[in-house]
Amino acid sequence: MSHLQNRAAAPSLFCLLALALSSPVAAAPAVVKVDGSSTVYPITEAVAEEFQKARKGAVNVTVGISGTGGGFKKFCRGEIDIANASRPIFRKEMEECARAGIRYYEMPVAYDALTVMVNPQNTFIHSMTVAELRKIWEPAAQGRISSWKDVNPAWPDQKIKLYGAGSDSGTFDYFTEAIVGKAKSSRGDFTASEDDNVLVQGISGDRGALGYFGFAYYIENRKKLKAVAIDGGKGPVAPTPESVENGSYQPLSRPIFIYVSEQSLERPEIREFVDFYMKNATHLVKEVKYIPLPTKAYTGNLEHLARKKLGTVFGGQNEVGLTIEQLMKREAQL
Amino acid sequence: MTEKLPGTAGDAHLRALRRAIARRKTWDWLFALGGVLALVLALLVFAMLFGQMLKNGLPHLSWDFVSSFPSRRAASAGILSAWVGTSLVMLVTAVVAVPVGVGAGIYLEEYAPKNLLTDIIEINVTNLAGVPSIIYGLLALGLFVYQFGLGQSIAAAGLTLALLILPVVIVATREAIRTIPQNIREGAYACGATKWQMVSQHIIPYSLPGIMTGVIIGLARAIGETAPIITIGALTFIAFLPPSPLGNPEHLISFEWLAAPFTVMPIQMFNWISRPEEAFQANAAAAGLVLVVMTLSMNAVAIGIRYHFRKRIKW
Numbered sequence: 001m002s003h004l005q006n007r008a009a010a011p012s013l014f015c016l017l018a019l020a021l022s023s024p025v026a027a028a029p030a031v032v033k034v035d036g037s038s039t040v041y042p043i044t045e046a047v048a049e050e051f052q053k054a055r056k057g058a059v060n061v062t063v064g065i066s067g068t069g070g071g072f073k074k075f076c077r078g079e080i081d082i083a084n085a086s087r088p089i090f091r092k093e094m095e096e097c098a099r100a101g102i103r104y105y106e107m108p109v110a111y112d113a114l115t116v117m118v119n120p121q122n123t124f125i126h127s128m129t130v131a132e133l134r135k136i137w138e139p140a141a142q143g144r145i146s147s148w149k150d151v152n153p154a155w156p157d158q159k160i161k162l163y164g165a166g167s168d169s170g171t172f173d174y175f176t177e178a179i180v181g182k183a184k185s186s187r188g189d190f191t192a193s194e195d196d197n198v199l200v201q202g203i204s205g206d207r208g209a210l211g212y213f214g215f216a217y218y219i220e221n222r223k224k225l226k227a228v229a230i231d232g233g234k235g236p237v238a239p240t241p242e243s244v245e246n247g248s249y250q251p252l253s254r255p256i257f258i259y260v261s262e263q264s265l266e267r268p269e270i271r272e273f274v275d276f277y278m279k280n281a282t283h284l285v286k287e288v289k290y291i292p293l294p295t296k297a298y299t300g301n302l303e304h305l306a307r308k309k310l311g312t313v314f315g316g317q318n319e320v321g322l323t324i325e326q327l328m329k330r331e332a333q334l
Numbered sequence: 335m336t337e338k339l340p341g342t343a344g345d346a347h348l349r350a351l352r353r354a355i356a357r358r359k360t361w362d363w364l365f366a367l368g369g370v371l372a373l374v375l376a377l378l379v380f381a382m383l384f385g386q387m388l389k390n391g392l393p394h395l396s397w398d399f400v401s402s403f404p405s406r407r408a409a410s411a412g413i414l415s416a417w418v419g420t421s422l423v424m425l426v427t428a429v430v431a432v433p434v435g436v437g438a439g440i441y442l443e444e445y446a447p448k449n450l451l452t453d454i455i456e457i458n459v460t461n462l463a464g465v466p467s468i469i470y471g472l473l474a475l476g477l478f479v480y481q482f483g484l485g486q487s488i489a490a491a492g493l494t495l496a497l498l499i500l501p502v503v504i505v506a507t508r509e510a511i512r513t514i515p516q517n518i519r520e521g522a523y524a525c526g527a528t529k530w531q532m533v534s535q536h537i538i539p540y541s542l543p544g545i546m547t548g549v550i551i552g553l554a555r556a557i558g559e560t561a562p563i564i565t566i567g568a569l570t571f572i573a574f575l576p577p578s579p580l581g582n583p584e585h586l587i588s589f590e591w592l593a594a595p596f597t598v599m600p601i602q603m604f605n606w607i608s609r610p611e612e613a614f615q616a617n618a619a620a621a622g623l624v625l626v627v628m629t630l631s632m633n634a635v636a637i638g639i640r641y642h643f644r645k646r647i648k649w
Contacts, residue, residue, distance in 0.1 A: 029574070031595070035567075038608075045571045046406040052573050062595050063571035065605070066564075074567075079486075195608045220610035288406060289610065 029057065030269040035064035036071020036084030039214060040256050042288040043110055044084050047165040047277045050284065057271045068170045076100050080123045081264035084259045086170030086289045091316030094322060103262040103334055107301040108255040108327060109281055111291040113239045114175055114216040116228040124155050127229035127236030133179045153194050162190030163211030175212055177282055178320045200224065215239060216289035236278040244291045252319045262310060278302050293324055300328045365621030391619030399412050399620055403573035404602065412619050413646030415572045419596035420557060420628065422576060426492020436545055439507025444533055463501035470498045475619050477564050486567030488576060489592040494562050499552030506548020510541035540647055546640040550633050557629055562599040569597050570605050599625045
């Protein structure tokens with residue numbers, strides 16, 4: 001008897017599995033699928049949470065973290081409706097999307113300020129120029145610049161310990177582009193981590209440390225860190241919400257984006273989600289410690305939607321020092 | 335002093351012998367001490383880690399924490415979708431890996447002819463147990479997610495982890511079967527049993543305790559896996575549950591949940607640990623505690639089964 005049951009169990013199990021997977025999804029609630037950058041994640045998560053509450057379970061939202069590049073891959077395969085991106089879409093990704101017939105709207109949703117930090121016990125650094133930062137971070141610095149004195153003779157002969165973003169992140173791409181002048185071009189002998197809390201630990205425990213990461217992590221840990229004012233040619237400017245908003249914190253403030261698929265927008269729930277996103281962005285962005293764009297940027301995004309202004313305004317590459325007004329006015333291309 | 339006692343030479347000899355024995359015993363004792371130290375060190379590290387987790391996590395552990403969805407606010411964030419996801423994925427993993435793994439083990443041990451092909455299979459199964467889990471994730475992404483069209487679903491994740499622990503289950507099954515004395519098989523045949531009767535009535539029940547040990551090790555590995563699950567596309571924020579398997583008006587039992595998107599505990603923990611707000615670190619510790627409890631209760635079931643079957647072995 002018992003072995004009869006055993007014999008019947010295995011095939012029936014596979015039948016059930018097969019049945020389950022082939023059965024069409026019944027009238028389940030609509031789902032908005034978002035994936036991509038971990039930098040944009042906290043914002044989209046906050047919007048998703050509030051949106052689901054407002055819709056009382058009629059619409060479900062999922063948010064994944066597979067990095068800006070990974071998000072665009074899924075986006076261009078048509079697997080997700082919205083891609084979170086901490087940098088504009090690259091040329092190669094534009095071509096991928098074009099091949100698959102995916103057309104999209106590019107919507108800036110917030111500013112992120114890359115913050116350069118030193119240990120709080122560091123008494124001689126208050127501000128640094130872009131040229132000084134380049135001297136430290138450029139590939140040629142490896143093995144040559146090992147002490148603060150090597151950068152500026154006025155600084156003491158203390159060993160520099162460097163901390164930075166992992167090379168897969170949009171943060172790394174932007175910092176190298178803005179400081180060294182070429183994306184992904186950096187010295188290699190620094191402590192790199194995708195987990196910013198590791199960098200916080202490192203910089204706060206090392207007197208000679210210098211590092212960079214997103215503004216939100218600095219704000220949460222400002223007792224353990226000292227932010228460096230950046231001199232981009234017009235005098236030193238400290239990273240604050242105000243200096244980022246008025247565009248004076250340059251070149252290290254950058255817009256971050258969501259990309260919305262045109263095809264998905266035909267579904268009412270996606271349209272509602274994007275509307276909700278733009279209408280609630282200002283306070284939700286602030287709540288998760290990012291810097292909101294001016295209100296007219298959010299309404300501008302929705303206008304673009306109405307006017308069918310498809311595509312990216314960056315032409316497939318990163319650009320440093322662009323203000324949000326310039327960005328909104330530009331022509332877009334697919 | 336002129337007269338040598340007959341015993342002196344013998345005494346010296348005995349003393350030398352005793353010294354030698356004492357020396358060897360010292361080594362014995364030193365090795366035991368080393369072993370105890372290693373054990374104490376391991377336990378101490380574990381106790382410290384666990385203590386830290388208890389200290390950080392316990393104050394956050396509450397019914398609300400277990401029954402709420404993730405949130406951007408640390409205080410109201412919970413692990414409902416994560417623990418449900420983990421439970422369902424582990425269910426699929428166990429339901430697939432245990433029958434297939436045990437079947438393969440029994441076949442290799444009792445049925446397969448000894449030839450080059452089975453040797454090659456054997457070596458490969460053993461080696462597969464050491465393949466990094468991310469490789470399984472990449473394989474599963476191509477095969478289950480795209481080729482079979484399962485998508486980023488609970489079914490795809492369960493099958494991936496099943497694949498991951500299959501070698502462990504197969505190896506454990508074979509080891510367990512090998513401990514069964516040959517005369518049990520011969521006895522069964524002598525009574526006129528067929529091979530299948532011998533396997534189903536003797537080999538499987540007697541090797542079950544050993545098999546369960548392998549299943550425990552396998553499932554404990556699977557429940558903590560993050561890399562392959564992320565590779566196949568598990569989500570980070572998901573504030574709804576898969577469709578319920580019961581209570582559907584049309585079918586009594588529904589399998590729609592297999593195709594549902596999901597997240598699992600280790601991903602939720604990892605996400606919280608990498609958050610800027612410190613309050614999320616405590617949430618991660620509390621989630622860790624729940625994961626430990628889940629692993630322990632899963633093992634308790636396996637140990638219960640093992641105990642039950644070991645009692646019935648009468649040789």
